[in-house]
Amino acid sequence: MNDRLKGKVAIVTGSTSGIGLGTAKLFADAGASVIVCGRRKENGEAVVGEIKANGGEAAYIYLDLTKPETIEQLFEETVKIYGKIDILINNASNVALPDGRIDEVSMEMWDDIFNTDLRGTFYTIKTVLPYMQKNNGGSIVNIGSMASCGGDLGGTAYACAKAGVDMLTKDVALQYGKQNIRCNCIRPGLIVTPQNDAYVAQSLKDIFLNNICVNRYGCPNDIGYMALYLASDESAFVTGQVVTVDGGMNSHVTTVGEFKNLGSRTW
Secondary structure, three states: OOOOOOOOEEEEEOOOOHHHHHHHHHHHHOOOEEEEEEOOHHHHHHHHHHHHHOOOEEEEEEOOOOOHHHHHHHHHHHHHHHOOOOEEEEOOOOOOOOOOOHHHOOHHHHHHHHHHHHHHHHHHHHHHHHHHHHOOOEEEEEEOOHHHHOOOOOOHHHHHHHHHHHHHHHHHHHHHHHHOEEEEEEEEOOEOOOOOHHHOOHHHHHHHHHHOOOOOOEOHHHHHHHHHHHHOHHHOOOOOOEEEEOOOHHHOOOOHHHHHHOOOOOO
8 A cells, every 4th residue: 555646536437347447456555545437336346345355445336438327426426425536537438349440330330439438538527527626626537549549440430539538638638727627648558458368369469569669568557557647646747648558659660560570670
């Protein structure tokens, strides 16, 4: 345990697995009272149990980003339990929804992805703002995606929704910064979790690792530690930023991996 978030109340959406789960545990270890939320109640209560067994404080609240009433209830119940809201980590999304090239994406598919990944993020922010204003400030951290860094062969709707999260971050930071409400965004690279490890093909892992500047893939704590910094008072002068945490994959030209395979330089 440490006191980087001592006395803070943090909500981590989508914290029943993956990046959200890792972030919730780190926040509890840093002294925050953590709201674990998502659609899987059994998983969420198990996370709360782990946090409490480790000496932390947490509670589970059901959340479905496609249902605005559950977003409203999330904040109402958080204040009933802990009295205030200092931190919101917008991590929940649904990468399992069907997606593809523009000619393959139906309007229903497009709307489903935007409802979860952009509309849901927008409404959580809109709903939490009055609580943070009453609290004289707060920190919002949106979890975006490396998909918004450039065009790709598929995943069109997801990439566009996450690009919207990037700009939403900047708008919130500008419009509410004078009220001591900060907003930043983290764009994760390839994050291998216990939940997705078996589903990420080794060939895909090899392509990523060949382009990552360090010697491993990302893990949930890599995102959690950046979120911890952005949520804490240590980053009081940091707002409106979109920070890519991807092992340096997007820091170089796109041909690097292939030239490495040839044992050559890129010029």
